[in-house]
Amino acid sequence: MSGAVVLLSGGLDSTTTLAIALDRDRDVIALSFRYGQRHSRELDSARAVAEHYGVRHIVVDLDLSSFTSSALTSDEVDVPDADTHPVGEDIPVTYVPARNIIMLSVAAGLCETVGADSIYIGANAVDYSGYPDCRPEFFESYERLLAVGTKVGVEGHPIALETPIIAMTKAEIVGMGMAMGAPLHLTWSCYRGGDRACGRCDSCVLRLAGFQDAGYEDAIEYEVR
């Protein structure tokens, strides 16, 4: 079969990546994680996006809150506003240790189980904010690992790791998502919870600029924009 596991956070990037996988006629399973996030807004969006496309959606519980110290999972660390923390400088406090390594590993297990031959991840190296596990050399290394460390890899059918938006700017991602009819109005990017996106964190600022540069209106609601 030509099956793919698509990591779906519920954000703009992973939703556009899901649209690309479906456009390539892949038989898709969407995979999300409940990893001790401070709010469930992202997961709600992931569910809505999967439902929009009618694809199978698996949510794996992986509660790392017992040991991670990142601002995304801990109540004790504040999410910084973008203007106090320039994007691209150093590794930000919103970094969840080894998060992509962990999520890809579960995706690999799922691929082996269902016989899917590829993993799609909406990582991006342009607006990557300094995360080491969003760089192309990381994904190349992971693909080599999957070739030697999985049953299918050893048997000569290694799992492919697809990063279709890795070299796109945020504006290009928005443009592609909109052109493909992806339900970007259902997505959530804000690092903070709440009914509306804050409009001030790194993620909101990048998203808003992406829509503006792409020439589209962002249909979600913001506190400030």
Add this chain to the structure above:
Amino acid sequence: MSGAVVLLSGGLDSTTTLAIALDRDRDVIALSFRYGQRHSRELDSARAVAEHYGVRHIVVDLDLSSFTSSALTSDEVDVPDADTHPVGEDIPVTYVPARNIIMLSVAAGLCETVGADSIYIGANAVDYSGYPDCRPEFFESYERLLAVGTKVGVEGHPIALETPIIAMTKAEIVGMGMAMGAPLHLTWSCYRGGDRACGRCDSCVLRLAGFQDAGYEDAIEYEVR
């Protein structure tokens, strides 16, 4: 600091590995997983071993039973007896897809969080039963991944992946464990649950032969031996 995260399943191999890490004066955190095992016997043993040594013990919930088809996590697949399935031939049904890839990824996240500089895993390539993610080339590949995909790796302090018993026979592992005073009487190896080890599955058969070849008595109880 010279800290280590030790993957502790509660079995013979991981307990001996823990003893080795402690012998090397490492500041140890033991890490176990609740991954939808059919029985909790192994985890009980992990707890008892960690307590024996007085080391911090973290159990991470990672329920993969929703998608794995392995005999170790699914009620629908029978655990084969050793005599119906020669060890070392093909990849056995007791293989949990990508299990070591997944557990190592969480260990890497924990290392980054607490500032530990190494991961110890009691993998073994001699009695490895055909698991692709127990081979030395897999661990070498994983160490390279950690160098490019983690914050500490990128900053020039890559996490080391230690596999101290990878080239030992089961008898050598038993001999080393006993010589170091490791609490092997608290460990659990049987793939089946129950009050006593079955004595018939691959894992029991290997363990019993290991004790016999090492010239020690296995202090745990068996149904058959």
